Amino acid sequence: MSNSGFQVSMAESLKAGTRQTVQAPFGLALAELAGKHEDVVGLTADLGKYTDILPFAKAFPDRYFNVGMAEQNLIAISAGLAKIGKVPFATTYGVFATRRAYEFIAVLCAHGHLNVKVFGALPGLTTSYGCSHQAIEDTGLMRLIPGLTVIDPCDATEIGQVVHTSYQIAGPVYVRLQRGNVIKALPEGYEFRHGKAQIVRQGSQIGIISTGLMTAHALDAAAALEKQGVSVAVLHAPCIKPFDAKAVVEFARSVERLATLENHVVAGGLATLVAEVLFEAGVSQKLVRMGLPDEYIECGSPGYLMDKYGISSARIEQKLSSMMKN
Amino acid sequence: MLTNQSPPPPASFELLRERAHQLRRNMLVQARGKGQGYVGQALGTAEFLSALYFNEMRYDAARMDDPDRDRFLMSTGHYALSLWAVFAEIGLISRDVLPLYGKDAGPIDMTTFDAVLGVEITGGSLGQGLGQAVGMALGHKMDKRTCRIFIETSDGELQEGSTWEAAMSASAFRLDNLVALIDCNGIQADGAIVIDMEPIAAKWQAFGWDVAEINGNDLEQVVNALVGARTRNGRPKAIVMRTKPGKGIPTLEAREKSHFIRVEAAEWEMLEQELERNYV
Numbered sequence: 001m002s003n004s005g006f007q008v009s010m011a012e013s014l015k016a017g018t019r020q021t022v023q024a025p026f027g028l029a030l031a032e033l034a035g036k037h038e039d040v041v042g043l044t045a046d047l048g049k050y051t052d053i054l055p056f057a058k059a060f061p062d063r064y065f066n067v068g069m070a071e072q073n074l075i076a077i078s079a080g081l082a083k084i085g086k087v088p089f090a091t092t093y094g095v096f097a098t099r100r101a102y103e104f105i106a107v108l109c110a111h112g113h114l115n116v117k118v119f120g121a122l123p124g125l126t127t128s129y130g131c132s133h134q135a136i137e138d139t140g141l142m143r144l145i146p147g148l149t150v151i152d153p154c155d156a157t158e159i160g161q162v163v164h165t166s167y168q169i170a171g172p173v174y175v176r177l178q179r180g181n182v183i184k185a186l187p188e189g190y191e192f193r194h195g196k197a198q199i200v201r202q203g204s205q206i207g208i209i210s211t212g213l214m215t216a217h218a219l220d221a222a223a224a225l226e227k228q229g230v231s232v233a234v235l236h237a238p239c240i241k242p243f244d245a246k247a248v249v250e251f252a253r254s255v256e257r258l259a260t261l262e263n264h265v266v267a268g269g270l271a272t273l274v275a276e277v278l279f280e281a282g283v284s285q286k287l288v289r290m291g292l293p294d295e296y297i298e299c300g301s302p303g304y305l306m307d308k309y310g311i312s313s314a315r316i317e318q319k320l321s322s323m324m325k326n
Numbered sequence: 327m328l329t330n331q332s333p334p335p336p337a338s339f340e341l342l343r344e345r346a347h348q349l350r351r352n353m354l355v356q357a358r359g360k361g362q363g364y365v366g367q368a369l370g371t372a373e374f375l376s377a378l379y380f381n382e383m384r385y386d387a388a389r390m391d392d393p394d395r396d397r398f399l400m401s402t403g404h405y406a407l408s409l410w411a412v413f414a415e416i417g418l419i420s421r422d423v424l425p426l427y428g429k430d431a432g433p434i435d436m437t438t439f440d441a442v443l444g445v446e447i448t449g450g451s452l453g454q455g456l457g458q459a460v461g462m463a464l465g466h467k468m469d470k471r472t473c474r475i476f477i478e479t480s481d482g483e484l485q486e487g488s489t490w491e492a493a494m495s496a497s498a499f500r501l502d503n504l505v506a507l508i509d510c511n512g513i514q515a516d517g518a519i520v521i522d523m524e525p526i527a528a529k530w531q532a533f534g535w536d537v538a539e540i541n542g543n544d545l546e547q548v549v550n551a552l553v554g555a556r557t558r559n560g561r562p563k564a565i566v567m568r569t570k571p572g573k574g575i576p577t578l579e580a581r582e583k584s585h586f587i588r589v590e591a592a593e594w595e596m597l598e599q600e601l602e603r604n605y606v
Binding site for chain 1: 393440446447448450451453454456457458459460461462463464465466468469487488491492494495498499
């Protein structure tokens, strides 16, 4: 399914500048978790190296299984393991987990309330490899599955916290996974709280609700706008499902202008969720949706593509400035 | 209900035949209550279900959550009435509920859900069973448990690519605690098998499984094949069973479109009589 003879360094491709990075935060956290819990099993479908699960595999070779290029089987085997009391963490690319193995996640894992944790790498435009590898609609697909938890962590610290939290969550979990050298972007002391969105920057004139890696870009853009005298708040919403409607409604009411930002098509994901909860709460507010267009996207480095499609820090900064003129 | 591990003495074949016959009665009661159903497939399963639940498998029907139990997975969920027929005999459900098969808000559905005690996997979507069986067998190997996984799959289901993904992994992981019973009844939703799957036994052999090919409606052959499948040699076991839809009721055996049988209200009594007459 996958030609993976390349490795993208997120730090290089995104020109993260002075931000610290952590190599393979997922695998490190999984190895730590497995040291505490004997029922943790790790599986992959020929993408062990490319989904950062190797630190776990090295530490616990007897609990690591590579099923080959067979994503449906990856999920089915994980379901079988979960049925007899294991807690399987299955990795592949997000596109393969969600497009190819969707029915297996829905019928086996979600309908059966099984403890299967699926980590799908290469969310949105974090790969150079084009449509086949860019998970641009995975959040939308997965949030529709009843009983499935869906999380889009922002940075290396949060990925580690989500690994530990997902073990505690009863039932299936889908996580959008950043791999390789993953930046640290969230404020010191930040802690992932399941089902919660958290304000990671205070402000009043513009409020950005963002998820995943995009919260890092939102913070960059907010810092840049502050120099122009514009106060920008950022609400980080890593939990797509369950979604923190209360925090979103309160946040929307606290700012003058509102935007959403996601590394995903603007339909079906974060922007749609925000519109749903605001409308339901009777909050009528103009909403600027930043994210990917309704089309498949070409090959190109993440930095180049994010800039072209308007989700780089610089492009977000421009967009926010234009919002102030309206 | 802990069954022994040695081959049954010849006398017990008679007992297993009686069990199979009672399963067929139970199936017919369900289909009659519903007025229609997947009774053709079900009737073809009576022998192997009798051999499994009343001879080969080690389990205690009062403790179906025992982690060390042998498990039977029905991969073709639309065979549910086969399973309910068994459950009525081992006491997981009452025989009284059988006529309520497939009724709105009824106690037994037309397909299988794993929330029901004794049902190991949710069926309905074909091609999802064997991979789960591999996961269970793999987990039991990790835990050094001696219990085994038995799974029914069908010739039509072999058309699902995911079945072969699972077959590939079972031999790669050396799962000799896994036994697949392949119900080859020659039919699928659109009628007679629409894509030729032969040679079925050779395909499983090529995937690294130990294979036996038998008449799945011959109880002795089924029992003996299951005894043969006890060998722990690092290879998963496949029993290719040739079965006849409608088996035991000549009128249904002869019916052409037996994937989903519709029977006129007046016919049921005749079919029940045929079943009794045909049982010798």
